[in-house]
Amino acid sequence: MPASLTFATAALIVLPLLAILILNIVNKQAGQKIALNVALVVTVIQMIAVLICGSLLVTGGKGSIDFSVFWDMNANLSASFFTVDFFSLVVLFSIGMVAFISAMVAKRGVNGKELNFTNLLMVILLGMNGIAMVGDFFSLYVFLEITGICSFVMIALYHSKEGLEGAFKYLLMSCVATAFLLISMAFLFMQVGSLRFTDLTIALSGWATGEGDLFVTIAFICFIAGIAIKTGLMPFHSWLPDAYQSAPAAVSVLLGGIVSKVCGVYIIIRVLSSFFENIPEVGIAVGLLAIISICFGAIAAAAQNDFKRILAYSSISQIGYIALGIAAGGPIGFIGAMLHFFNHATFKTTLFVDSAILEESVGSTDIEQMGGLEKQLPVANVTTILSLLSTSGIPPLAGFWSKALIIIAVWQAGFHFTAFLAILASVFTLVYFLRLQRKVFFGPAEEHLAEVKESRGTLAFSAIALSVVTIGVGVLFPLILRFLQAQGLL
Amino acid sequence: MNIFGLLLLILLALMLCFAVAAVLMRNLVKAALCLAGSSACLAVILCFLVAPWAAIFELSVCSGLITVVTISAISLTTPYSKDEENELIKKRRARYVALPFILLIVGVVAGYALLNGQTGLMPTMSNASTFASFKEVLWQLRQVDILGQIIMLLAGVFAVVVLFKERDEA
Numbered sequence: 038m039p040a041s042l043t044f045a046t047a048a049l050i051v052l053p054l055l056a057i058l059i060l061n062i063v064n065k066q067a068g069q070k071i072a073l074n075v076a077l078v079v080t081v082i083q084m085i086a087v088l089i090c091g092s093l094l095v096t097g098g099k100g101s102i103d104f105s106v107f108w109d110m111n112a113n114l115s116a117s118f119f120t121v122d123f124f125s126l127v128v129l130f131s132i133g134m135v136a137f138i139s140a141m142v143a144k145r146g147v148n149g150k151e152l153n154f155t156n157l158l159m160v161i162l163l164g165m166n167g168i169a170m171v172g173d174f175f176s177l178y179v180f181l182e183i184t185g186i187c188s189f190v191m192i193a194l195y196h197s198k199e200g201l202e203g204a205f206k207y208l209l210m211s212c213v214a215t216a217f218l219l220i221s222m223a224f225l226f227m228q229v230g231s232l233r234f235t236d237l238t239i240a241l242s243g244w245a246t247g248e249g250d251l252f253v254t255i256a257f258i259c260f261i262a263g264i265a266i267k268t269g270l271m272p273f274h275s276w277l278p279d280a281y282q283s284a285p286a287a288v289s290v291l292l293g294g295i296v297s298k299v300c301g302v303y304i305i306i307r308v309l310s311s312f313f314e315n316i317p318e319v320g321i322a323v324g325l326l327a328i329i330s331i332c333f334g335a336i337a338a339a340a341q342n343d344f345k346r347i348l349a350y351s352s353i354s355q356i357g358y359i360a361l362g363i364a365a366g367g368p369i370g371f372i373g374a375m376l377h378f379f380n381h382a383t384f385k386t387t388l389f390v391d392s393a394i395l396e397e398s399v400g401s402t403d404i405e406q407m408g409g410l411e412k413q414l415p416v417a418n419v420t421t422i423l424s425l426l427s428t429s430g431i432p433p434l435a436g437f438w439s440k441a442l443i444i445i446a447v448w449q450a451g452f453h454f455t456a457f458l459a460i461l462a463s464v465f466t467l468v469y470f471l472r473l474q475r476k477v478f479f480g481p482a483e484e485h486l487a488e489v490k491e492s493r494g495t496l497a498f499s500a501i502a503l504s505v506v507t508i509g510v511g512v513l514f515p516l517i518l519r520f521l522q523a524q525g526l527l
Numbered sequence: 528m529n530i531f532g533l534l535l536l537i538l539l540a541l542m543l544c545f546a547v548a549a550v551l552m553r554n555l556v557k558a559a560l561c562l563a564g565s566s567a568c569l570a571v572i573l574c575f576l577v578a579p580w581a582a583i584f585e586l587s588v589c590s591g592l593i594t595v596v597t598i599s600a601i602s603l604t605t606p607y608s609k610d611e612e613n614e615l616i617k618k619r620r621a622r623y624v625a626l627p628f629i630l631l632i633v634g635v636v637a638g639y640a641l642l643n644g645q646t647g648l649m650p651t652m653s654n655a656s657t658f659a660s661f662k663e664v665l666w667q668l669r670q671v672d673i674l675g676q677i678i679m680l681l682a683g684v685f686a687v688v689v690l691f692k693e694r695d696e697a
Contacts, residue, residue, distance in 0.1 A: 050674070054678075057681060105670065105671075118670075118671060119671065153685065153688065153689050156681075156685045156688075157682075157685050157689070160678060160681050160682045160685060163678045164678065164682075167671075167674075167675060167678070171671060173671065175584065175587075175669075175672065176669075176671040176672055176675060179587065179592065179671075179672050179675035179676070179679065180675055180678075182592045182595075182596070182679065183675065183678050183679050183682050185596075186595060186596060186599055186679070186682045186683070186686060187682050187685075187686075189599070190599060190682075190685065190686040190689050190690060193689075193690060194689060196690075205600075208596070208599070208600055212596065215596075219588065226580075
């Protein structure tokens, strides 16, 4: 393994651990002062490490790299190790990007809790990196739990009644999901004798051709139920809006931007593409959940009056699109889902940053109390417009391309009515986001908001940087498409 | 009965003691730790019974993950007042008064069965190979999980710091 690759892969696991060590060795005051800067450095290095891994994958002509961090990999093929491929690199980059933005938002919003926030951020980073890189079902579960625990502690960071309630709901739902996942794993292990994705793929290929087994069916149903709860797909979504609304701004950015996707829809993609791929019933079940989530999320978002709750329901809808891409199958569906994963992480994080700007400037996220903030909050105004247009799939922004690929894949799979529903829901997305934009930024200015001023600090920088990514990915998409074709991914 | 049989009996007794303590303990955090102790004993028993995979998963899930989740969940709750706590202890004692006796009977019966040559249930494998197998599973086959457990412990520590210590300081 080249030295640069060793550095890059080790950085994804060792660096956050090192950061935790440094922050907790120095005295508490110093730790508080440097904590968020350390978090920023770690997340930037993670993004660089991912780019190094990506370039080495391209130049090496490899599909994936297996590696171990602390001791040598032995010859035993059933051992659990880390694996990175193009898809996990996209996820790892998204994790680094959203964690970076979360640390930037935290600079304005976690007064006095910088050290605790950063400690939890580093642990959740490790948890999500682990999820993105493991090639074994049980290890995946371990890292999933790490991410879950950090999430609910972060939601309850300020010990507010709402925060504790949101965290408790999240914890309860998470425990139910965990039970489903453990049952799923137990049955798979009982039948196959291993939980490595590669072993499961080989063992379940026979099942796909009709040698059915009751335990594998139960394992599959429990897996889908567990992951649907974790990702907040309809009808398992009840915890999600409460958790997002009650969490501090920096935590909402993290949860809405990446955690719910990595803990849910990414695992669906990884597992389905690994070992439930050839089973048509799986695609139909996921597709059904996806289209229900798309429609329900869009309708429910239109009925909300809180900025963060609108974003939460919108997330349910957009995660549905990612799941729909996976359900459609084929390279177009897979690439569409992968791109929408990244795009959603970008524009939803932008919108959560905008909600943080509003929270800081106005002191509330209730859109009924706002109006005419267009001139007072110019950065939030413009970045919200760009993000909502991208979410609704308006060309040439990034969201248009990923949604187009997903809908093409669904159409090609023969589900024309589903494709039509997906387009309709996208139009509805534009409707509820325009309502949000009109209520918050347009129209006559509210008198009690006359003194509102936009801060020009890290929040504005984060929103602008993410909007540049949204525009950049959209405009440069033909080049990305060409690159994917050259790599044989499309 | 060989030395492993005796060891197994001791572990079984220890596991039961931890389990009873988990039910009767007045402090929820201590109860959760007792539950973890009980799971750890079960993991060692499974290891002796040549089921290293089951032992590793028991250790990971029940002693590690579940304990962290339980303690974190407890930290989100408000503790009982002294009076409420005393009332609860009285009720609990009344409810579980028969538990130690039932466990004693079960223990005596199980011990009798083991001491009277029902050693078909006992491990007969080479002890060295058992430990090698357990070692292989733990350190080589599940090495990513060990890293996961270390991170999980960190998550648990930070959860306690954020949710317990800060509340106490406030």
